Amino acid sequence: MxxxxxxxxxxxxxxxxxxxxxxxxxxxxxxxxxxxxxxxxxxxxxxxxxxxxxxxxxxxxxxxxxxxxxxxxxxxxxxxxxxxxxxxxxxxxxxxxxxHSRRLAKKKTYRYSINANRFPDIFHRRTQFHHPTQLNVAAMEEGLKHLIGTYDYTSFASRRSQKTDHVRTIFDAHMKVDMSYSRPGSDDQGIIDTYITGSGFLQHMVRIIMGTLIEVGEGKKSPDDIPGILAAKDRSKAGPTAVAHALMLWSVEYHFNSEND
Amino acid sequence: MxxxxxxxxxxxxxxxxxxxxxxxxxxxxxxxxxxxxxxxxxxxxxxxxxxxxxxxxxxxxxxxxxxxxxxxxxxxxxxxxxxxxxxxxxxxxxxxxxxHSRRLAKKKTYRYSINANRFPDIFHRRTQFHHPTQLNVAAMEEGLKHLIGTYDYTSFASRRSQKTDHVRTIFDAHMKVDMSYSRPGSDDQGIIDTYITGSGFLQHMVRIIMGTLIEVGEGKKSPDDIPGILAAKDRSKAGPTAVAHALMLWSVEYHFNSEND
Structure with missing residues (x-):
């Protein structure tokens, strides 16, 4: 065997x-x-x-x-x-x-891909959320940084979550903007890839984080609202669940070397 | 009007x-x-x-x-x-x-995309030719450089070409290798993108150039064979026509400013 x-x-x-x-x-x-x-x-x-x-x-x-x-x-x-x-x-x-793939997973990284150019990218539309209007990326990144740490992420979990413990750790979260598909001289804002690495994720957690950050980018929320949303432990305080097709499970990390991990 | x-x-x-x-x-x-x-x-x-x-x-x-x-x-x-x-x-x-879009086009650039990693990339397979076995990219680039200049490209044109004049100019041609989709520690060779900029292209010209360079990469031809293939003006001396789906018309350049262009 x-x-x-x-x-x-x-x-x-x-x-x-x-x-x-x-x-x-x-x-x-x-x-x-x-x-x-x-x-x-x-x-x-x-x-x-x-x-x-x-x-x-x-x-x-x-x-x-x-x-x-x-x-x-x-x-x-x-x-x-x-x-x-x-x-x-x-x-x-x-x-x-x-x-055991699930029990021994130490870190998972997800990528969420937003196309903030004016037009969709025909070659990547299956993996990108197209958002052609203005996004304040600096504000989104500021909001994202507030989510790094160990918290009860109930506000960012589906109400249907069946987990009793909603405490998780986000180790790292950052955004990368790729302008190589943008038209020179246009108001194209590039492809905004958000990478979030955590100990584990609750149901819809990355998508609710992204839906909330998109509201921050649109000016409907402030980056400084994020700590309050976290503290509320109330799903209704966060933004909508962003579309699934822009989300990608990027990598899973294990510590193969340590017997007791 | x-x-x-x-x-x-x-x-x-x-x-x-x-x-x-x-x-x-x-x-x-x-x-x-x-x-x-x-x-x-x-x-x-x-x-x-x-x-x-x-x-x-x-x-x-x-x-x-x-x-x-x-x-x-x-x-x-x-x-x-x-x-x-x-x-x-x-x-x-x-x-x-x-x-006039056709008559006033000064330069066209095509990109040909080869996935030389062991496995196809599910998100880019519509635009990549998957070639999982060993390719000598340095030899391919050396062969490619021999094609830059003004030549009669009859050897690299479809036999069905209806053009009487097969002289064209290739201004620039280079390859870029992207390892970011390759598995660390594997024998993945990356995504090999070839960009060719010319005054105009004969029927199947880029695909026959690529089919020939792939034979160079496989060791079936030497980069030093390219000048002889060019000089022969004989389609049968070049390699096969590479698959269409990896080819992309990348850009077309015009000189809008000059009245007489």
Whole structure:
């Protein structure tokens, strides 16, 4: 019996999220079907966490126990040959039997991509939220910095969250503005990518953070409102839930070296 | 009567190229239908040149004569509202009645995008040629440099080319390698973007140049073979025509300021 850990990229447009659910058509379902087709094993994989319907991933991580003797180096190509074009397994390693993708995840990074140019980008519209009107990016970044730390993020969690503890840690959060797709001399504001790294995220947390920051960028809220919104522990104080398709699970970090992690 | 000049971006995946042809479904057809729907004028637009089926454009240019009184600033949004999602008009200016998009084009730049990482990039596969095996990029660049200058490019033109004169000038040609989508510690070779700027291009010219350079990168040809291939003026000496979907018309340059250009 071996424990295999893999990295998977997916374009979430066509799927009902990562994790298996009654309606089917999830990334997990397709991965499990590909493994079944390859090894004949009907097994359940463990993902680092769910992603909502429409959300993408560059570096989602999952693991599973297998009795297959297939050598490690052949797994990626063999699975990719059995997966739809918009799901790609890029890495496979063997890990200790005790390894668990969800429980041992130490940090997750999400990227949220806003196209603040006047026109949508036809080549990236599946992964960008198009916001053609004025955004105060400096104010958004100031607001974002208030969210770094260890807090009860109830105000930024879906009311449907089933977690009892809403305390999480955001280790780092920053924005990058890429003007390379902007028209010279225009009022294009570039592609604004927000990266948020945390210990874990509540349901819709990144999307509610972004919906709130977009209101800050539009001048409807002030960056200085963020501490009060956090302290209120009340979902109604934050902004709307930003659209799913601009969100990407960017990476998941583990501390493989430490036995007790 | 006004002469309007516009810039258009399109994802060429779904179209039979830019220019109107008997089978229909071209970018030009959709632009002319959008103009008709907006102004009621059944007119013909003039593009800076054709692009093959499947080829994309970030900065294709076209112009047309119109009697419509619609203010300049309203054209882009009004046309985009009448165009499919994968065609977007991004700029509109008024030009002298004598302006002609094709005849006055001074320089065109194409980009050809090769994904030389082990796995395809799900978010860019519509615009990249995936080449997962070893490519000698330094040799490809050396070969590319031999193509800069003024030459008879018959070896790099489709046999179906109907032009009598195959002399063109390539002003600049270079490659950029982007490792930001590559997996650390892997043998991923990055995204290799080749930019070629010329006075004009023969049918399939950029794709045959790229097919030849890929053979150089694979070691099937030497960079020093390029001058001999050029001198032969024989299509059979060059490499195959590289796939269309990795090609993008990047920009078209005009000298608006000079009356006699």
């Amino acid at each position: 071996r424990n295999l850990c893999m990295k998977v990229n997916y374009d979430g447009t066509a799927y009902n999220g990562f994790q298996t659910q009654p309606d089917g058509n999830t990334v997990q379902d397709f991965l499990e079907e590909a493994i079944y087709s390859l090894t004949g094993e009907k097994l359940k994989i463990t993902g680092s966490g769910r992603t909502d319907a429409g959300v993408h991933a560059y570096g989602q991580v999952f693991n599973f126990l297998t009795e297959s003797p297939i050598p490690l180096r052949r797994w990626c190509l063999a699975l990719n040959a059995r997966l739809p074009q918009d799901i790609i397994v890029t890495d496979a390693i063997e890990v200790p039997l005790s390894f | 006004r002469n309007l000049c516009m810039k258009v971006n399109y994802d060429g995946t779904a179209y039979n190229g830019f220019q109107t042809q008997p089978d229909g479904n071209t970018v030009q057809d959709f632009l002319e239908e959008a103009i008709y729907s907006l102004t009621g004028e059944k007119l013909k637009i003039t593009g800076s040149g054709r692009t093959d089926a499947g080829v994309h454009a970030y900065g294709q240019v076209f112009n047309f004569l119109t009697e419509s009184p619609i203010p300049l600033r309203r054209w882009c949004l009004a046309l985009n509202a009448r165009l499919p999602q994968d065609i977007i008009v991004t700029d509109a200016i008024e030009v002298p009645l004598s302006f």
